[in-house]
Amino acid sequence: MAANIKELQEMAKGLHEHGGISDATMDRINTRVAAREFRERIEEAHVMNGADIQNLRARYKMSQSSLAYALNMSVVSVSKWERGEKIPSGAALRLLNLLDKNGLDIFA
Missing domain, CATH: 1.10.260.40 (lambda repressor-like DNA-binding domains)
Structure with a gap:
């Protein structure tokens, strides 16, 4: 995964801890990062003729x-x-x- 996505997530966690980001927004960020990590673990399906x-x-x-x-x-x-x-x-x-x-x- 691109390091910048993880860095952004870490920045968001810091903002969340200090009240700058709501729980709902932090949950959405974490869900999107987890989805991206999951997609990267799955091989792309190759076309079959x-x-x-x-x-x-x-x-x-x-x-x-x-x-x-x-x-x-x-x-x-x-x-x-x-x-x-x-x-x-x-x-x-x-x-x-x-x-x-x-x-x-x-x-x-």
Whole structure:
């Protein structure tokens, strides 16, 4: 994390201790710093194309239907990803990345 963010948080703590910043404002600052620290610990999800998803399914011997069920998606969505008509995004992409990296145990 950028040192300046932590420095700003420390400055805010000093102001808070002396009544210059309200409890609510200090809570918002601490929450934002914690969120930034959390985001920095998480790997960025890499885009997966149709071949990547087909290979992933083959590696774990999953049908389109079972992958769709595991991701809480429709079989049509998985099929469109594999044909290159759409690309997975959001939570589905994050789960595909986790499955790729950690295997089926992510669903246990």
